[in-house]
Amino acid sequence: GTVLHAACRPILECVISCVGAVDDRPAISLRCHGRLLMLLLRLNSPLTRADQHYHETGSSGETVSPSCIAYLDNGVTFVGSCLGDSQLCKLSSAADESGGYVEILETFTCLAPILDMSVVDVDQQGRDVVVTCSGFGRNGSLRLVRSGVGINEQASIDLAGVKGVWSLRCGTEMAESDNTLVLAFVGQTTVLSLKGEEVEETELEGIAADQQTHYCSNVIGNKILQITGQSVRLINEETLQLVSKWAPPSGKGISTGSCGGSHVVVVVGNELFCLDIQDSSLHQLSHVTLEHEIACVDVRVLKGDSGTSNICAVGLWTNISARVLRLPSLDILHTQPLGGDILPRSILVAEFDTRTYLLVALGDGTLHYFQMDPDSGALTNGKKVVLGTKPIVLRQFVSGDAHHVFACSNHPTIIHWNNHKLLFSNVNLKEVNYICTLNSDSFRDCLALVDDNTLTIGSLDQLQMLHIHPVPLAESPRRISHQRHSHTFLVASCRVDVPNGDKTALISPKPCASKSVSNMLEGTHPDDLSILPVTTTEELEVFSLLLFDENSLEVIHGYQLSPREHVTSLTSCVLDSTHYYAVGTAFVDPTEKEPNRGRVLLFRVSHTKVLELVYMNDEAGAVYQVVQFQDKLLISVNSEVRLYKWEEGKMVLECSYSDTILALYLKCKGDFILVGDLMRSFKLLVYKAEKSVLEEISVETSLNPVFMTAMEMIDDENYLGADGRHIFVCQKNSEAAVEADLMYMLQPSRMYIGDNINVFRHGSLVMEHPGASPSPIQGKPIIYGSVHGAVGLVVQLDMSTFSVLAKLQESMAAVIKSVGNIEHEVYRCFSMEHTAATKTKSAEGFIDGDLVEHFLDLPQEKMEQIIKGIKKNDAHGMEVDVTVEDLVKLIEDLSRIH
């Protein structure tokens, strides 16, 4: 109600980017140039003045330009940013040891803005890694985005032929944590003791070292249980003396066994024994003979391992089935045939949150999973998923509070429970044969993993589908390109040098990446170019090229461009069988409307991983794009597309095309060149080698004006584009009835996405599994990166899948209510905002994956209600109703591609 007339007193020479009120006290926090200030307004004094200010000196992970400040409570403030990670800070009135007033409590990863990205399969495992140029100013960084879970290796030992690994607590000191690893080899067992970070081989008296261990763990009553090929042994934890021993009465060898609570289940051929651990002895409780040999067994471990377990599951040879048995009676509760002729290799009763699942892994890398009723043992909702191509070993482990399952195979996978469904996350390791949890003094919350040659101890990254690793640069990265031949990335980045206090010199802010390169090369202007001189009173953007090692992502070398030269494009190319990085630049004169000078620079990476400038070519404008076209170099200079031959170490102009407003984007495929204009969407050119010309063969006119922000060629005839809010597909009109229409592209698909997409790249974040059911996805998926930091995936679906999903989407939209109850159809429609009458076209040809995936979260009744009336064509081309199972499987398959 009261209007305050505040007298202004300059606070600091800075631009205030963001203001937020601090609770009900009359104070506001301001944010300028990465500093957080707090102004306290004194209401009773005639002049309101900056009374107190907090500012921060410890600038670790400081955001440059926050988009919002929200004061929460108790000095805790959320600082949200569109140009880097957001933070939760605590403001205090007294400085801490480092002199800062702000303590960062939590950082929220944000990739925004993604200016460019490179999608490469660095380790050549068939799984692409996305390297994005993210952030702005001092929050600039490269971010490695990969799907799946990473293992941070902490120690590794070369050990060949390990068949199994278990961790134990033992010894007199009664350690709280694990201190021993038991390793099984063929016909023998080795014990490793862990002392701090030292690992050494020892012998434990009670552990049989001359037999192969099938199972080993600490059990109730301070005992250790070891199941070997010959006997079951119970060992005292402290004294390590053998307390009790049980051998099969038939004298046959034990093939496998498991233990849960006080029950031990032992498999001898087709016989199953149930033993009970009592104080210091093993009692046989029951015995059953099944009709087929038993391949694998698991006993259900109750949470908190207090009670006794009451269910065990086995997998059988010959008739390939899984059985659930009651303990200790060993009565068969349920038999589940698995189909096929590949025998089950591992079985596990796993509890996720509130649900119990039975997982059965087959020898061909297939996993069956069923929901299990823990009392009756009944199995329902069976599903199948292919995780790899080799036999899988299922191991349960605990990370944090949750139980997860590790499926060891040639494509190791972690199965975890999230949001009421099982998720399968790839582990970024090549092969794992066996794992166990390890929680020792120096290896907290770790896993011990064995493959054919090594034992690795490592901790698990956060369990999430996408994994983001930052490489901070402290300056803005703008363009990135990868060169497989030299195993490097080249990044164009930009730092802003600001005048010092008395404006006598320009200084670079903070230690940034381009300043930390020791042997930086420096570029110079062309002689005939007179541009505005560099003054010491104005900020200056300085561009540098940084060469990164593809594995370590460390800067190896750099090249600093001449002042006022901006990098506008970057690519890796092969000319005359030599690998180059081609860099397009523009000289920027702030008084000019359009740059009228630029250059193409060709760099070679030498054997010593040093950038060598090989060739320079002057251009009369900004080189917005440089791409390889066959064995030539295609560039766009302002409104012109120019094709250069590479002859005798020189760029020779072959032909050009100039009917565009600004040719910002170029993509090539075969002889076709797709040009993305600033405001005229697509033009398709074809290169005619015999005449040596670029000819326009197709244009897009129906959408104009479209201010393109990114584009990609899906295939020869379909082109994907983005205009800042929508994505759309344009199609070459090759079947038009009228000849005149052949020139004009069709626009079959469009959708609103509400984000400004900066870059499209072909690639896939997940591995394709050979042998998986026929995929509905055609072609290679396209990954996009947006200004708001979103990474998305666009895939092509086959027609039958599309029509089913389109109908599903329609009925889902009617059922699922969005935030704010905005109709899906209205939200996704294509609207021309720049036009006088806001014209809209309905979204077409795209399936909204986010919406369709909601189907999996719906209760069964609702699913059935939704799919009513949706038809699909069966194998004989007949129209049949889809079933819930079909759809769930389809959508689960699709949700696994991201």
Next chain:
Amino acid sequence: MLQLLTARECGLGPPWFLPRSYGSQRFSELELSKEKELGRFHSAAVNSLDLDCDGRYLISGGGDVPGSIAIHDTARPAGEKGLYVCGVTVSTYGTQNHTDTSHAVSVVQWFPHDTGIFTTTSGDRYLKIWDTNDLLVVEKFKFKNPIYTHVMSTGTSHTLTAVGGGECKITLCDLVSGASSHVLEGHSKPVMALAWSTACEHVLASGSQDNSVVLWDIRKANGPLTKLDQHNGSRASSDPSVTVAHGGSVNGLCFSPDGLHLVSFGTDDRLRLWDAVTGKNTLVNYGRVFNTLPKQNCPLAFSPLSSTLHPIICIPVGGEVLMFHLTTGKKVKSLSGHFGKVHSLAVHPVEQELYSGGTDANILCWMPPPPRKPSLDRARRSNATGAVYEDAWSSDEDNDDDGRH
């Protein structure tokens, strides 16, 4: 440009900034198009022009006797290859079997939502509704006095056409019922200019020979909403009956595409900018703008919404089209090319394209210049002489850009 692109990539500033500032810049650079040339169809003055909602078909009404109407396809060139002559679909007024066709067309207008219907008024004192496909009159309204102007509502809730003429009142004709639904009375002299608000579809502005501009809400039967006062009530003569907007007849009215402003033009050679919400004169000084069409409706045109970072108003003055910066009143450019007076204007709804028709019977297309082909020689030359491009626009942009961070 490079800075704008970088800002867009980094997400600095709003996403519409680049399109709108670039659109504004292009609109301010309009010049006689070298590539688009419209076929000469009319034999006398081109009295009226209108582009359809998609900006593809241009309809023109000629002052020939008998009157003629032409529809031009501006998107695809017809005729000989390489010649950018736009196709002409001909409809001659005279071919219609009416007794009173010997009159020039004064206003022709598309139905605002598609090209199925257009309306004309002419010296025969009829408002005619045409079916475009059959080129036949499907409905007509007879008036006793000459008609100066008519405008169709762009709204979707009603299909009223307001007609202003010598009767000192505004007649609203309903295309659905074929009857004139109501009459707005309040002017004391003939109504020469009409405009529907682009923000509120029930609001109509009218300008009359009695020097006043009146805002109406057509749902309000008992009188006008407000009468615009050029002095904002500061003059002593606070008698509402003599409140005037201009010192002469008001013969041009136009709402800005965002509906926030109204521009009026009078025979006192003044252009006034009004706040459409409050009805206050914003007192922007455009200088003296000669009113060369005092006896008829003078068409005004705004730059399209896609160019509204620096909105521009276009006015035909003599043989030229003058472009003024809306908010500062500065003259941006004058487009000269006609050999006679300019009688009609049409602006493309999206693109930076302007069409003008004159007494020389020509329709001219004004477009931004094609991008210069980059040339290294020229770049070297200009650098060597230290020439700096004089362009007020780019520096404006830079300032805006900076202000935003």
